[in-house]
């Protein structure tokens with residue numbers, strides 16, 4: 023319950039359109055839970071939200087060190103949001119290392135909420151503050167507003183009547199922070215109280231303790247003299263409907279299941295553990311009651327080849343990995359292309375090359391997906407634009423693979439995989455159907471395994487089908503019969519037929535739309551993949567400032583939507599921001615002969631809307 | 645798998661319309677013929693059988709059989725077959741592979757296939773050479789083997805494929821040869837009847853690049869003294885007139901002369917294919933016959949067999965349990981998740 027205190031009414035309430043909070047602390051500080059609780063409560067309240075967690079690369083990095091800092095960034099607002107925010111308005115730090123690691127992410131003049139107990143000598147030295155200088159007291163944070171609270175002490179204080187040990191008491195200090203922020207942003211505590219009751223069901227002493235600390239945090243804001251401003255972030259005008267939260271990897275898993283259900287086929291998922299794709303395997307393995315066969319293979323090659331075997335037998339074969347794992351799958355992709363069987367390959371891209379930056383995001387595998395195989399081996403490539411779009415594009419990947427009898431690449435990345443946002447989920451009946459070209463009966467005596475329909479697609483005849491025994495393989499095959507053929511004319515024909523089949527998929531995907539702006543704008547920003555949110559935000563602001571900018575975001579990268587070239591040619595200038603050294607820009611320049619210019623970044627981090635804005639303004643002036 | 649008793653198929657029904665293109669005299673011909681001969685014995689329909697191969701001379705095999713088949717990529721047949729079997733456990737699945745395909749480039753997949761124990765048959769054509777690439781040494785070529793890639797002789801220590809299979813806990817381990825069609829057919833049938841992954845190593849003569857690699861075991865004159873044909877429950881007898889036998893001295897196999905009168909049949913080792921430890925000793929009988937000294941005979945037949953649940957059955961069970969617990973998947977429930985809110 024929200025306490026009513028006479029003081030509350032006196033305190034000022036400032037309205038904010040959107041706020042970005044970054045929670046940071048040791049992995050053991052409950053940062054992810056605090057962040058997700060605040061997100062859920064804000065979503066329930068009706069704000070739009072976008073979140074992104076930041077885990078340390080090492081599983082058990084030493085406590086109190088910079089390497090051990092875990093973070094959770096949350097952007098919530100009364101307006102539509104498309105990113106977890108560039109820089110934050112509030113930085114919550116549980117110790118000195120968390121401050122040191124994240125101070126550069128805070129806007130000047132904004133708020134630091136610091137647990138002063140995390141700034142003792144030991145913590146300061148672990149964080150590398152020279153000579154034990156305490157930033158909270160040495161004046162170095164003069165450009166920010168610092169709210170110092172001894173959260174550890176106040177938490178213990180709130181629990182002094184309980185029988186819990188000190189360690190157990192300290193474990194609930196994240197609830198103090200949460201309570202304080204609920205006060206600061208005028209949030210109700212009930213959703214979190216309900217969560218605590220469910221989480222600790224059967225342990226009444228823990229329920230009581232966590233709720234007591236949550237309330238203590240709230241009351242502290244209310245009664246503390248140090249702080250006089252509260253903020254209000256009104257609900258966002260989101261389309262009406264029922265929402266849930268969704269993360270990118272989870273959305274991919276659900277999208278795959280939904281598509282296989284719609285196709286009436288079983289899902290086979292062959293995969294080898296790799297960051298940041300493993301969560302798809304975990305999610306799918308939980309849904310065996312949807313006839314999901316998840317297979318943890320001995321290596322990346324077995325992961326994809328087992329999926330090819332499953333597709334041969336009539337399942338939708340699916341595999342996922344990240345950069346280095348995708349490289350290992352290359353040969354098998356060529357086989358799938360040659361066999362003309364459905365297959366979905368998901369690349370949750372990360373920083374490369376080689377092992378690179380496993381926990382960081384990048385978009386540097388686009389050319390690998392489009393061109394990275396021996397021989398002429400075209401494969402459709404599509405890419406989601408946001409965590410919830412991962413659902414739609416996973417569904418699309420299965421649809422294209424099954425209906426066009428081809429492997430399909432789905433390019434996600436680390437940023438989408440772990441990012442979360444509200445999703446107005448569809449009803450199963452709203453989803454399209456997927457029609458597999460399976461032939462169950464021999465139509466005529468001269469049936470051939472590589473006969474094609476008007477779309478250039480062959481039929482899928484499963485082992486077990488009477489009278490239709492046939493052999494397929496990786497050697498070049500004779501047109502129609504599929505028998506081995508080394509004939510030069512036939513090879514030319516087959517290469518052309520396979521390329522044509524993929525090119526014609528353009529007839530079965532939506533036309534490209536302009537996301538914002540006029541198709542005659544002075545500058546078009548062309549994007550793909552996870553950069554959508556930052557660019558959308560930047561273009562909105564630019565347009566609000568009167569700049570003549572448009573935004574086109576591609577979700578289909580091979581083949582491109584049919585009207586892409588025509589659209590691009592209508593702009594004065596084209597800028598292509600990518601988290602690589604310029605890959606899509608090469609493709610559109612060669613495909614459409616347009617003078618597109620790259621904007622590249624390879625820091626393992628997403629673009630900020632500010633970076634895009636600045637570059638756009640420069641491009642407009644040049 | 646349904647059985648087909650009405651119109652029994654013949655070997656001819658299993659041969660495809662493709663011309664067989666191995667070198668004349670290649671051991672592959674005999675193996676193809678024996679496989680085509682035993683397939684009608686399985687009581688299956690043609691469409692219920694799938695042959696999956698990798699790359700190499702032997703891997704052309706599926707093209708010559710009128711069943712479903714896939715000639716895939718180098719070394720990967722075991723994992724393709726694994727996915728296939730998961731997707732449709734009712735199919736009779738055969739993996740065709742060679743020493744380079746299974747033990748070199750595909751070694752990882754083979755051992756994992758064996759430990760998982762999918763119900764399928766692996767025919768490993770061992771010719772101790774790379775034939776398709778024209779004569780380089782393989783992971784089963786003996787030390788010192790002179791080939792195009794080892795002009796001074798190979799310094800690689802070769803694999804003992806059966807010991808390797810045992811190390812991966814294979815549930816059926818057997819050896820046969822191209823030159824003994826009757827025995828080959830018998831072992832092929834045993835392999836096909838085993839529920840689990842059957843590994844059958846077949847000595848296959850590559851008469852172009854490694855002619856006579858197995859002649860001590862296959863030639864009329866030397867075969868009897870250099871080979872022993874294992875039979876479950878029978879004493880280990882061999883030799884021209886059945887005059888030799890194997891005895892176990894502790895954990896050591898010893899050759900005994902039955903004609904000398906010192907040993908009788910009762911003293912011999914009785915082969916028990918269900919005995920993991922003793923079958924291991926037989927797999928280690930891997931001597932190269934030498935004219936100047938007595939060596940252990942090379943065993944053929946079924947070395948080891950074990951009953952162990954198959955991967956695809958265990959997976960199906962989990963799917964069923966999951967359905968029992970949670971009900972048949974409800975897509976709308978999945979889409980909705982556990983935590984929702986409404987915006988009016």
Ligand code: SF4
Pocket residue numbers: 665666667669670671672701771775776849850851852853
């Ligand atoms: S090269 Fe050797 S193994 Fe290959 S087909 Fe010719 S004889 Fe047979």
